[in-house]
Amino acid sequence: MHPAVSVIFFTVASGAGFGVIFLLGLGFPVGGGAGRAFLVSLTGGGLAVAGLLSSTFHLGHPERAWRALSQWRSSWLSREGIAAIATLVVFGFYALIWMVTGERSVLLGALASAGAMLTVFTTSMIYAQLKTVPQWQSRLTPLVYLGFSLASGWLIAAALGNSGSPEIWGIVLVVLAWAAKWAWWARAARTRLGDAGSTPETATGLGFIGKVRLLEKPHSGDNYLTREMVHRIGRKHARTLRMVALVLGCLGPVAILTLVALTGAPAFLNLLAAASMIAGLLAERWLFFAEAEHAVSLYYGHR
Secondary structure (H helix, E strand, C coil): CCCCHHHHHHHHHHHHHHHHHHHHHCCCCCCCHHHHHHHHHHHHHHHHHHHHHHHHHHCCCHHHHHHHHHHCCCCHHHHHHHHHHHHHHHHHHHHHHHHHHCCCCHHHHHHHHHHHHHHHHHHHHHHHCCCCCCCCCCCHHHHHHHHHHHHHHHHHHHHHHCCCCCHHHHHHHHHHHHHHHHHHHHHHHHCCCCCCCCCHHHHHCCCCCCCCCCCCCCCCCCCHHHHHHCCCCCHHHHHHHHHHHHHHHHHHHHHHHHHHHHHCCCHHHHHHHHHHHHHHHHHHHHHHHHCCCCHHHHHHCCC
16 A cells, blocks of 8 residues: 555654653653653653644545544544543643652553553554455554554653663563564465455456456556555565664664663663664554555456
């Protein structure tokens, strides 16, 4: 499918932001007083808000985005919006009390943490529930989104919060997140449209006659469906981008965290690990969309 920049930024930035919120709500240590606490809280909330706002740019009418909130009974997109707003409101009160009193409310922190993970989960389910994209329809999809949210959130919180938290925790989170993604890639390689039961015969309903082949494309030029849902990427480019994602998103952060742990280098260097992780996730998320096969592509001669 077409990898829209706004959606890629949305899923990566909001995931990292809500990861920071989750950790802060659970009492992630932050050193340096109220100023440092304000910086970390602002970064977490800012990333979450920036990601959510960017997602509206992919809509035909962004000014109508608020209407999506009314469909919470059936739409994961609507549930995501409601969960995100509720989480940010609770976290706002949590951070405000923290700044003013120096105390961290256990109740508000727990609610903010639960809401943060619920929001990331609902984001992942927007894609995981789509039967028309077999690569996405997997329990691994929410696991990958949650894993990357925690890993990137830890790197940002540890770097900006001057927490002194052992780097081994960051290494474990990064490695586990990418292990889940590797399993996701392995499953996706085995899962094509035909494996999921979607074929030209089932798409057209003409399978009872026999083998169906495309005689002529439905359109002589591009249309909305071919632009958004029939994106093609060469295997060579996909392999290259996958290596870029692994090097920047996994090997880079792990190497930097290991260096900090072994040499006693300033924890602020973890910010480089966070930047590397985010860059790798942008490449990973681009592939997440570009390699996905939508069932509508069967009508255009793609298998």
